Amino acid sequence: MKKLLIASAILMAAPFAAQAGANFVEGDKTFGGDAELGATLTTGNTETTSVKGRLDMKHELGNWENQYLLEALYKEDTGEVTGKRYYGLIQADYKFDEKSYTFVNGNHEIDPFTGFDSKSTVSAGYGHKFIDTGKTLFNVEVGPGYQYKRLDDESAAAAGYETEDSWVAHGVVNFEKQITESSKFKQMFVADYGDSLEGRSETSITANIIGALAMKFAVIVRYNSEPLDDKKSTDTETNMTLLYAF
Template sequence: MNKLLSMLAITAVFPFSALAGADFVEGDKTFAGEAELGGTLTTGNSESSSIKARLSMKHELGNWENNYLLEALYNENTDSDDGSTTENESYQAGFQGNYRFDARNYTFANANYYRDPSTGYDYTLTASAGYGYRAYETEATFLDLEVGPGYLYQKLTNEEAALQGVSSEDSVVAHGVVNFESKISDNSTFKQRFVADYGDKLLARSETSLTANIIGALAMKLSFVVRYDEKPLDGKKSTDTETNMTLLYAF
Protein backbone atom coordinates (compact mmCIF):
# COMPACT_ATOMS: atom_id res chain seq x y z
CA MET A 1 0.00 0.00 0.00
CA ASN A 2 2.98 2.33 0.57
CA LYS A 3 3.85 1.92 -3.09
CA LEU A 4 0.31 2.90 -4.06
CA LEU A 5 0.44 6.02 -1.90
CA SER A 6 3.75 6.94 -3.53
CA MET A 7 2.22 6.55 -6.98
CA LEU A 8 -0.79 8.65 -6.03
CA ALA A 9 1.60 11.35 -4.85
CA ILE A 10 3.43 11.21 -8.19
CA THR A 11 0.18 11.58 -10.14
CA ALA A 12 -0.75 14.57 -8.02
CA VAL A 13 2.62 16.30 -8.49
CA PHE A 14 3.18 15.45 -12.18
CA PRO A 15 0.83 18.00 -13.78
CA PHE A 16 2.12 20.81 -11.56
CA SER A 17 5.74 20.07 -12.40
CA ALA A 18 4.86 20.27 -16.08
CA LEU A 19 3.58 23.82 -15.69
CA ALA A 20 7.03 25.38 -15.46
CA GLY A 21 7.28 27.91 -18.23
CA ALA A 22 3.73 27.29 -19.45
CA ASP A 23 1.38 30.22 -20.02
CA PHE A 24 -2.03 29.97 -18.39
CA VAL A 25 -4.93 30.95 -20.62
CA GLU A 26 -7.86 32.59 -18.86
CA GLY A 27 -11.23 31.09 -19.74
CA ASP A 28 -14.82 30.93 -18.59
CA LYS A 29 -15.79 28.27 -16.08
CA THR A 30 -17.71 25.48 -17.79
CA PHE A 31 -19.33 22.46 -16.20
CA ALA A 32 -21.18 19.68 -18.01
CA GLY A 33 -22.25 16.13 -17.32
CA GLU A 34 -24.26 13.10 -18.37
CA ALA A 35 -26.47 10.89 -16.20
CA GLU A 36 -27.48 7.40 -17.41
CA LEU A 37 -29.95 4.81 -16.18
CA GLY A 38 -31.06 1.56 -17.78
CA GLY A 39 -32.18 -1.97 -17.05
CA THR A 40 -33.07 -5.32 -18.61
CA LEU A 41 -35.45 -8.14 -17.69
CA THR A 42 -35.59 -11.63 -19.26
CA THR A 43 -37.79 -14.69 -18.57
CA GLY A 44 -37.81 -18.32 -19.69
CA ASN A 45 -35.37 -21.06 -18.70
CA SER A 46 -33.75 -18.47 -16.50
CA GLU A 47 -34.91 -15.12 -15.21
CA SER A 48 -32.44 -12.28 -15.07
CA SER A 49 -32.50 -8.57 -14.43
CA SER A 50 -29.89 -5.87 -14.40
CA ILE A 51 -29.67 -2.18 -13.58
CA LYS A 52 -26.96 0.15 -14.85
CA ALA A 53 -26.39 3.68 -13.50
CA ARG A 54 -23.63 6.05 -14.55
CA LEU A 55 -22.70 9.67 -13.90
CA SER A 56 -19.91 11.43 -15.77
CA MET A 57 -18.94 15.09 -15.33
CA LYS A 58 -16.43 17.50 -16.84
CA HIS A 59 -15.19 20.80 -15.41
CA GLU A 60 -13.10 23.20 -17.48
CA LEU A 61 -11.30 26.32 -16.27
CA GLY A 62 -8.74 27.93 -18.54
CA ASN A 63 -6.16 25.32 -19.46
CA TRP A 64 -7.47 22.91 -16.83
CA GLU A 65 -9.93 20.10 -17.49
CA ASN A 66 -11.16 17.71 -14.78
CA ASN A 67 -13.20 14.56 -15.53
CA TYR A 68 -15.16 12.53 -12.97
CA LEU A 69 -16.89 9.16 -13.33
CA LEU A 70 -19.21 7.11 -11.10
CA GLU A 71 -20.72 3.85 -12.32
CA ALA A 72 -22.70 0.94 -10.82
CA LEU A 73 -24.02 -2.31 -12.31
CA TYR A 74 -26.30 -4.82 -10.57
CA ASN A 75 -27.18 -8.28 -11.97
CA GLU A 76 -29.56 -10.91 -10.59
CA ASN A 77 -30.09 -14.32 -12.21
CA THR A 78 -32.74 -16.85 -11.10
CA ASP A 79 -32.86 -20.46 -12.31
CA SER A 80 -36.48 -21.34 -13.15
CA ASP A 81 -35.94 -25.04 -12.23
CA ASP A 82 -34.55 -24.86 -8.71
CA GLY A 83 -35.21 -21.20 -7.93
CA SER A 84 -31.58 -20.54 -7.02
CA THR A 85 -30.50 -16.92 -7.37
CA THR A 86 -27.08 -15.43 -7.98
CA GLU A 87 -26.32 -11.74 -7.58
CA ASN A 88 -23.38 -9.62 -8.65
CA GLU A 89 -22.58 -5.95 -8.13
CA SER A 90 -19.76 -3.97 -9.67
CA TYR A 91 -18.71 -0.36 -9.12
CA GLN A 92 -16.31 2.03 -10.77
CA ALA A 93 -15.10 5.50 -9.78
CA GLY A 94 -12.51 7.54 -11.61
CA PHE A 95 -10.88 10.96 -11.82
CA GLN A 96 -8.60 12.50 -14.43
CA GLY A 97 -7.09 15.97 -14.49
CA ASN A 98 -5.65 17.42 -17.71
CA TYR A 99 -3.56 20.53 -18.23
CA ARG A 100 -3.56 21.66 -21.87
CA PHE A 101 -0.52 23.46 -23.24
CA ASP A 102 -2.29 24.15 -26.53
CA ALA A 103 -5.06 22.67 -28.68
CA ARG A 104 -3.17 19.38 -29.17
CA ASN A 105 -0.73 18.79 -26.29
CA TYR A 106 -1.58 18.16 -22.65
CA THR A 107 -0.39 16.39 -19.54
CA PHE A 108 -2.65 14.22 -17.39
CA ALA A 109 -2.92 12.45 -14.04
CA ASN A 110 -5.62 10.00 -13.06
CA ALA A 111 -6.80 7.49 -10.45
CA ASN A 112 -9.41 4.74 -10.86
CA TYR A 113 -11.20 2.31 -8.53
CA TYR A 114 -13.03 -0.79 -9.75
CA ARG A 115 -14.83 -3.36 -7.60
CA ASP A 116 -16.19 -6.69 -8.89
CA PRO A 117 -15.77 -9.63 -6.47
CA SER A 118 -16.88 -12.10 -9.18
CA THR A 119 -13.38 -11.73 -10.69
CA GLY A 120 -11.77 -12.96 -7.45
CA TYR A 121 -10.45 -9.47 -6.69
CA ASP A 122 -12.24 -7.41 -4.06
CA TYR A 123 -11.11 -4.24 -5.83
CA THR A 124 -8.56 -2.88 -8.30
CA LEU A 125 -6.82 0.50 -7.99
CA THR A 126 -4.83 2.16 -10.76
CA ALA A 127 -3.01 5.50 -10.88
CA SER A 128 -1.02 6.99 -13.73
CA ALA A 129 0.36 10.21 -15.17
CA GLY A 130 1.79 11.15 -18.53
CA TYR A 131 1.45 12.94 -21.86
CA GLY A 132 -1.62 13.29 -24.07
CA TYR A 133 -1.82 14.31 -27.73
CA ARG A 134 -4.80 15.13 -29.94
CA ALA A 135 -3.71 13.29 -33.06
CA TYR A 136 -6.70 14.23 -35.21
CA GLU A 137 -9.45 16.81 -35.03
CA THR A 138 -12.20 18.17 -37.24
CA GLU A 139 -15.40 20.01 -36.39
CA ALA A 140 -17.18 16.67 -35.74
CA THR A 141 -14.38 14.21 -34.85
CA PHE A 142 -11.34 13.91 -32.60
CA LEU A 143 -8.77 11.26 -31.66
CA ASP A 144 -6.76 11.54 -28.40
CA LEU A 145 -3.76 9.38 -27.48
CA GLU A 146 -2.29 9.13 -23.96
CA VAL A 147 0.74 7.33 -22.57
CA GLY A 148 2.64 7.33 -19.29
CA PRO A 149 3.82 5.30 -16.28
CA GLY A 150 1.39 4.03 -13.68
CA TYR A 151 0.80 1.71 -10.77
CA LEU A 152 -1.66 -1.18 -10.33
CA TYR A 153 -2.88 -2.60 -7.01
CA GLN A 154 -5.37 -5.48 -6.68
CA LYS A 155 -6.83 -6.71 -3.38
CA LEU A 156 -8.00 -10.34 -3.46
CA THR A 157 -11.25 -11.46 -1.86
CA ASN A 158 -10.87 -13.40 1.40
CA GLU A 159 -11.67 -16.68 -0.35
CA GLU A 160 -9.11 -16.13 -3.11
CA ALA A 161 -6.49 -14.87 -0.64
CA ALA A 162 -6.80 -18.15 1.27
CA LEU A 163 -6.36 -20.14 -1.97
CA GLN A 164 -3.50 -18.04 -3.38
CA GLY A 165 -1.61 -17.52 -0.13
CA VAL A 166 -1.34 -13.77 -0.78
CA SER A 167 -3.76 -10.96 -0.03
CA SER A 168 -2.88 -8.60 -2.89
CA GLU A 169 -0.98 -8.13 -6.15
CA ASP A 170 0.74 -5.00 -7.41
CA SER A 171 3.03 -3.84 -10.22
CA VAL A 172 4.36 -0.79 -12.03
CA VAL A 173 2.61 -0.51 -15.41
CA ALA A 174 2.75 1.27 -18.74
CA HIS A 175 -0.56 3.11 -19.21
CA GLY A 176 -2.05 3.85 -22.62
CA VAL A 177 -5.35 5.27 -23.89
CA VAL A 178 -6.96 5.64 -27.31
CA ASN A 179 -10.05 7.88 -27.21
CA PHE A 180 -12.09 8.45 -30.38
CA GLU A 181 -15.33 10.39 -30.78
CA SER A 182 -17.29 11.34 -33.88
CA LYS A 183 -20.59 13.12 -34.40
CA ILE A 184 -22.03 11.04 -37.25
CA SER A 185 -25.21 13.10 -37.65
CA ASP A 186 -26.96 16.04 -36.03
CA ASN A 187 -28.58 13.67 -33.52
CA SER A 188 -26.10 10.81 -33.04
CA THR A 189 -22.55 10.35 -31.71
CA PHE A 190 -20.17 7.38 -31.88
CA LYS A 191 -17.50 6.87 -29.19
CA GLN A 192 -14.69 4.34 -28.79
CA ARG A 193 -12.38 4.34 -25.77
CA PHE A 194 -9.62 1.79 -25.14
CA VAL A 195 -7.53 1.75 -21.94
CA ALA A 196 -4.61 -0.60 -21.26
CA ASP A 197 -2.29 -1.08 -18.27
CA TYR A 198 0.64 -3.41 -18.89
CA GLY A 199 3.01 -4.59 -16.16
CA ASP A 200 3.24 -8.13 -14.82
CA LYS A 201 0.14 -8.74 -16.93
CA LEU A 202 -2.15 -6.86 -19.30
CA LEU A 203 -5.39 -5.32 -18.04
CA ALA A 204 -7.53 -3.67 -20.71
CA ARG A 205 -10.97 -2.12 -21.07
CA SER A 206 -12.79 -1.19 -24.26
CA GLU A 207 -16.08 0.72 -24.47
CA THR A 208 -17.93 1.26 -27.74
CA SER A 209 -21.08 3.36 -27.68
CA LEU A 210 -23.66 4.96 -29.95
CA THR A 211 -25.85 7.77 -28.62
CA ALA A 212 -28.97 9.06 -30.37
CA ASN A 213 -30.89 12.13 -29.22
CA ILE A 214 -34.59 11.61 -28.52
CA ILE A 215 -35.71 15.09 -27.55
CA GLY A 216 -33.85 18.02 -26.04
CA ALA A 217 -31.22 16.81 -23.56
CA LEU A 218 -32.63 13.26 -23.46
CA ALA A 219 -30.96 10.52 -25.52
CA MET A 220 -30.80 6.75 -25.93
CA LYS A 221 -27.39 5.12 -25.55
CA LEU A 222 -26.29 1.65 -26.65
CA SER A 223 -22.89 0.53 -25.35
CA PHE A 224 -20.70 -2.56 -25.43
CA VAL A 225 -17.97 -2.94 -22.79
CA VAL A 226 -15.15 -5.52 -22.76
CA ARG A 227 -12.82 -6.05 -19.78
CA TYR A 228 -9.74 -8.22 -20.28
CA ASP A 229 -7.34 -9.75 -17.73
CA GLU A 230 -4.38 -11.52 -19.33
CA LYS A 231 -3.77 -13.68 -16.24
CA PRO A 232 -7.09 -14.32 -14.47
CA LEU A 233 -7.24 -16.23 -11.20
CA ASP A 234 -7.84 -19.98 -11.36
CA GLY A 235 -11.40 -20.78 -12.36
CA LYS A 236 -12.03 -17.26 -13.67
CA LYS A 237 -12.41 -16.15 -17.28
CA SER A 238 -10.08 -13.63 -18.86
CA THR A 239 -12.85 -11.65 -20.58
CA ASP A 240 -16.03 -10.03 -19.25
CA THR A 241 -18.51 -8.21 -21.45
CA GLU A 242 -21.48 -5.88 -20.93
CA THR A 243 -24.14 -4.83 -23.41
CA ASN A 244 -26.17 -1.90 -22.09
CA MET A 245 -29.06 0.20 -23.31
CA THR A 246 -29.65 3.28 -21.17
CA LEU A 247 -31.45 6.58 -21.18
CA LEU A 248 -29.01 9.48 -21.02
CA TYR A 249 -29.65 13.00 -19.79
CA ALA A 250 -27.08 15.68 -20.58
CA PHE A 251 -26.71 18.75 -18.38
Protein backbone atom coordinates in the same frame (compact mmCIF):
# COMPACT_ATOMS: atom_id res chain seq x y z
CA MET B 1 -0.31 0.26 0.59
CA LYS B 2 2.72 2.41 1.44
CA LYS B 3 3.96 2.02 -2.14
CA LEU B 4 0.54 3.11 -3.43
CA LEU B 5 0.60 6.29 -1.34
CA ILE B 6 4.13 7.15 -2.50
CA ALA B 7 3.20 6.53 -6.14
CA SER B 8 0.06 8.66 -5.78
CA ALA B 9 2.04 11.57 -4.33
CA ILE B 10 4.64 11.46 -7.12
CA LEU B 11 2.10 11.17 -9.92
CA MET B 12 -0.22 13.84 -8.52
CA ALA B 13 2.68 16.32 -8.47
CA ALA B 14 3.40 16.00 -12.21
CA PRO B 15 0.83 18.46 -13.64
CA PHE B 16 1.64 21.11 -11.01
CA ALA B 17 5.31 20.99 -11.96
CA ALA B 18 4.34 21.45 -15.60
CA GLN B 19 2.08 24.43 -14.92
CA ALA B 20 4.94 26.85 -14.33
CA GLY B 21 6.29 26.48 -17.88
CA ALA B 22 2.99 26.60 -19.78
CA ASN B 23 1.83 29.70 -21.64
CA PHE B 24 -1.53 28.52 -22.97
CA VAL B 25 -4.27 31.17 -22.75
CA GLU B 26 -6.90 30.30 -20.18
CA GLY B 27 -10.45 29.63 -21.35
CA ASP B 28 -13.87 30.02 -19.72
CA LYS B 29 -15.03 28.09 -16.69
CA THR B 30 -17.57 25.44 -17.72
CA PHE B 31 -19.23 22.46 -16.07
CA GLY B 32 -21.37 19.76 -17.65
CA GLY B 33 -21.83 16.07 -18.15
CA ASP B 34 -24.34 13.32 -18.66
CA ALA B 35 -26.19 10.74 -16.59
CA GLU B 36 -27.42 7.42 -17.92
CA LEU B 37 -29.60 4.66 -16.57
CA GLY B 38 -30.82 1.32 -17.87
CA ALA B 39 -32.85 -1.36 -16.09
CA THR B 40 -34.51 -4.68 -16.84
CA LEU B 41 -37.01 -6.25 -14.42
CA THR B 42 -38.94 -9.48 -15.03
CA THR B 43 -41.30 -11.35 -12.70
CA GLY B 44 -43.29 -14.57 -12.87
CA ASN B 45 -41.66 -17.87 -13.83
CA THR B 46 -38.39 -16.02 -14.31
CA GLU B 47 -37.32 -13.26 -11.94
CA THR B 48 -34.39 -11.15 -13.06
CA THR B 49 -33.08 -7.69 -12.23
CA SER B 50 -30.45 -5.77 -14.16
CA VAL B 51 -29.51 -2.16 -13.43
CA LYS B 52 -26.77 -0.06 -15.06
CA GLY B 53 -26.04 3.51 -14.00
CA ARG B 54 -23.35 6.00 -14.98
CA LEU B 55 -22.57 9.61 -14.12
CA ASP B 56 -19.87 11.38 -16.17
CA MET B 57 -19.02 15.00 -15.36
CA LYS B 58 -16.41 17.40 -16.74
CA HIS B 59 -15.24 20.69 -15.29
CA GLU B 60 -13.13 23.16 -17.27
CA LEU B 61 -11.32 25.78 -15.25
CA GLY B 62 -8.88 27.78 -17.35
CA ASN B 63 -6.08 25.46 -18.46
CA TRP B 64 -7.48 22.63 -16.35
CA GLU B 65 -10.08 20.08 -17.46
CA ASN B 66 -11.23 17.64 -14.79
CA GLN B 67 -13.33 14.50 -15.24
CA TYR B 68 -15.36 12.71 -12.56
CA LEU B 69 -16.86 9.35 -13.45
CA LEU B 70 -19.03 6.93 -11.46
CA GLU B 71 -20.40 3.62 -12.78
CA ALA B 72 -22.51 0.90 -11.17
CA LEU B 73 -23.76 -2.44 -12.50
CA TYR B 74 -25.98 -4.91 -10.64
CA LYS B 75 -27.53 -8.16 -11.89
CA GLU B 76 -29.71 -10.68 -10.07
CA ASP B 77 -31.28 -13.88 -11.38
CA THR B 78 -33.93 -15.70 -9.30
CA GLY B 79 -32.61 -14.29 -6.04
CA GLU B 80 -28.93 -14.95 -6.85
CA VAL B 81 -26.56 -12.07 -7.57
CA THR B 82 -24.86 -12.80 -10.90
CA GLY B 83 -23.07 -9.51 -11.49
CA LYS B 84 -21.91 -6.56 -9.42
CA ARG B 85 -19.41 -3.88 -10.36
CA TYR B 86 -18.69 -0.39 -9.02
CA TYR B 87 -16.16 1.94 -10.63
CA GLY B 88 -14.96 5.47 -9.88
CA LEU B 89 -12.46 7.66 -11.74
CA ILE B 90 -10.98 11.12 -11.34
CA GLN B 91 -8.74 12.62 -14.01
CA ALA B 92 -7.15 16.06 -14.19
CA ASP B 93 -5.76 17.37 -17.50
CA TYR B 94 -3.54 20.45 -17.75
CA LYS B 95 -3.52 21.89 -21.27
CA PHE B 96 -0.25 23.18 -22.72
CA ASP B 97 -2.02 24.31 -25.91
CA GLU B 98 -5.02 23.28 -28.05
CA LYS B 99 -3.51 19.85 -28.80
CA SER B 100 -1.17 18.81 -25.97
CA TYR B 101 -1.79 18.21 -22.29
CA THR B 102 -0.52 16.33 -19.25
CA PHE B 103 -2.82 14.20 -17.13
CA VAL B 104 -3.14 12.57 -13.72
CA ASN B 105 -5.62 9.71 -13.35
CA GLY B 106 -6.82 7.74 -10.33
CA ASN B 107 -9.48 5.02 -10.44
CA HIS B 108 -10.90 2.39 -8.10
CA GLU B 109 -12.96 -0.69 -9.07
CA ILE B 110 -14.92 -3.19 -6.98
CA ASP B 111 -15.87 -6.37 -8.85
CA PRO B 112 -16.08 -9.48 -6.63
CA PHE B 113 -16.78 -11.73 -9.62
CA THR B 114 -13.15 -11.34 -10.75
CA GLY B 115 -11.83 -12.82 -7.50
CA PHE B 116 -10.56 -9.44 -6.29
CA ASP B 117 -12.19 -7.36 -3.57
CA SER B 118 -10.87 -4.20 -5.21
CA LYS B 119 -8.40 -2.76 -7.71
CA SER B 120 -6.83 0.71 -7.60
CA THR B 121 -4.70 2.37 -10.29
CA VAL B 122 -2.96 5.74 -10.41
CA SER B 123 -1.18 7.04 -13.50
CA ALA B 124 0.21 10.22 -15.04
CA GLY B 125 1.58 11.13 -18.43
CA TYR B 126 1.16 12.99 -21.70
CA GLY B 127 -1.88 13.33 -23.94
CA HIS B 128 -2.22 14.61 -27.50
CA LYS B 129 -5.26 15.43 -29.64
CA PHE B 130 -4.32 14.43 -33.18
CA ILE B 131 -7.76 15.45 -34.51
CA ASP B 132 -10.16 17.87 -32.83
CA THR B 133 -12.57 19.50 -35.28
CA GLY B 134 -15.65 19.72 -33.06
CA LYS B 135 -17.26 16.81 -34.92
CA THR B 136 -14.31 14.41 -34.82
CA LEU B 137 -11.94 13.75 -31.95
CA PHE B 138 -8.94 11.42 -31.86
CA ASN B 139 -6.61 11.56 -28.88
CA VAL B 140 -4.00 9.32 -27.24
CA GLU B 141 -2.66 9.24 -23.67
CA VAL B 142 0.47 7.40 -22.44
CA GLY B 143 2.39 7.32 -19.18
CA PRO B 144 3.54 5.28 -16.18
CA GLY B 145 1.22 4.08 -13.44
CA TYR B 146 0.93 1.93 -10.35
CA GLN B 147 -1.70 -0.75 -9.69
CA TYR B 148 -2.76 -2.31 -6.38
CA LYS B 149 -5.17 -5.26 -6.04
CA ARG B 150 -6.67 -6.99 -3.02
CA LEU B 151 -7.90 -10.58 -3.41
CA ASP B 152 -11.11 -11.79 -1.79
CA ASP B 153 -10.88 -14.36 1.03
CA GLU B 154 -11.50 -17.40 -1.19
CA SER B 155 -8.98 -16.37 -3.84
CA ALA B 156 -6.40 -15.36 -1.22
CA ALA B 157 -6.67 -18.77 0.46
CA ALA B 158 -6.16 -20.55 -2.87
CA ALA B 159 -3.32 -18.28 -4.04
CA GLY B 160 -1.48 -18.03 -0.73
CA TYR B 161 -1.27 -14.22 -0.76
CA GLU B 162 -3.70 -11.34 -0.19
CA THR B 163 -2.52 -8.51 -2.44
CA GLU B 164 -0.85 -7.86 -5.78
CA ASP B 165 0.89 -4.67 -6.87
CA SER B 166 2.98 -3.61 -9.85
CA TRP B 167 4.14 -0.64 -11.90
CA VAL B 168 2.30 -0.46 -15.22
CA ALA B 169 2.47 1.27 -18.58
CA HIS B 170 -0.86 3.09 -19.03
CA GLY B 171 -2.35 3.94 -22.41
CA VAL B 172 -5.64 5.30 -23.77
CA VAL B 173 -6.82 5.61 -27.37
CA ASN B 174 -10.07 7.51 -27.86
CA PHE B 175 -12.05 8.21 -31.06
CA GLU B 176 -15.33 10.13 -31.30
CA LYS B 177 -17.29 10.95 -34.45
CA GLN B 178 -20.46 12.98 -34.93
CA ILE B 179 -22.34 10.80 -37.44
CA THR B 180 -25.35 13.08 -37.87
CA GLU B 181 -26.70 16.13 -36.04
CA SER B 182 -28.41 13.78 -33.58
CA SER B 183 -26.07 10.78 -33.33
CA LYS B 184 -22.49 10.11 -32.23
CA PHE B 185 -20.10 7.14 -32.37
CA LYS B 186 -17.40 6.54 -29.72
CA GLN B 187 -14.60 3.98 -29.46
CA MET B 188 -12.19 3.90 -26.53
CA PHE B 189 -9.38 1.51 -25.60
CA VAL B 190 -7.69 1.58 -22.18
CA ALA B 191 -4.74 -0.68 -21.32
CA ASP B 192 -2.47 -1.19 -18.31
CA TYR B 193 0.57 -3.41 -18.88
CA GLY B 194 2.65 -4.62 -15.94
CA ASP B 195 2.80 -8.13 -14.53
CA SER B 196 -0.17 -8.79 -16.81
CA LEU B 197 -2.05 -7.01 -19.58
CA GLU B 198 -5.43 -5.59 -18.61
CA GLY B 199 -7.53 -3.86 -21.23
CA ARG B 200 -10.95 -2.33 -21.65
CA SER B 201 -12.74 -1.53 -24.89
CA GLU B 202 -15.98 0.46 -25.07
CA THR B 203 -17.88 0.93 -28.33
CA SER B 204 -21.04 3.04 -28.26
CA ILE B 205 -23.58 4.82 -30.42
CA THR B 206 -25.70 7.61 -28.97
CA ALA B 207 -28.82 8.95 -30.69
CA ASN B 208 -30.85 11.93 -29.50
CA ILE B 209 -34.53 11.31 -28.76
CA ILE B 210 -35.68 14.77 -27.76
CA GLY B 211 -33.88 17.74 -26.26
CA ALA B 212 -31.19 16.60 -23.84
CA LEU B 213 -32.53 13.02 -23.72
CA ALA B 214 -30.79 10.34 -25.81
CA MET B 215 -30.60 6.56 -26.24
CA LYS B 216 -27.20 4.90 -25.89
CA PHE B 217 -26.16 1.43 -27.09
CA ALA B 218 -22.79 0.20 -25.82
CA VAL B 219 -20.62 -2.92 -25.97
CA ILE B 220 -17.88 -3.19 -23.34
CA VAL B 221 -15.13 -5.82 -23.38
CA ARG B 222 -12.73 -6.32 -20.45
CA TYR B 223 -9.61 -8.46 -20.82
CA ASN B 224 -7.03 -9.83 -18.35
CA SER B 225 -4.14 -11.86 -19.77
CA GLU B 226 -3.58 -13.63 -16.44
CA PRO B 227 -6.88 -14.13 -14.60
CA LEU B 228 -7.13 -16.10 -11.37
CA ASP B 229 -7.31 -19.88 -11.84
CA ASP B 230 -11.10 -20.27 -11.88
CA LYS B 231 -11.86 -17.06 -13.81
CA LYS B 232 -12.15 -16.29 -17.53
CA SER B 233 -9.84 -13.80 -19.22
CA THR B 234 -12.60 -11.92 -21.07
CA ASP B 235 -15.85 -10.32 -19.86
CA THR B 236 -18.35 -8.67 -22.18
CA GLU B 237 -21.23 -6.35 -21.39
CA THR B 238 -23.93 -5.14 -23.79
CA ASN B 239 -26.45 -2.57 -22.65
CA MET B 240 -29.04 -0.06 -23.79
CA THR B 241 -29.50 3.00 -21.58
CA LEU B 242 -31.23 6.36 -21.51
CA LEU B 243 -28.82 9.29 -21.34
CA TYR B 244 -29.52 12.80 -20.11
CA ALA B 245 -27.02 15.57 -20.87
CA PHE B 246 -26.70 18.61 -18.61
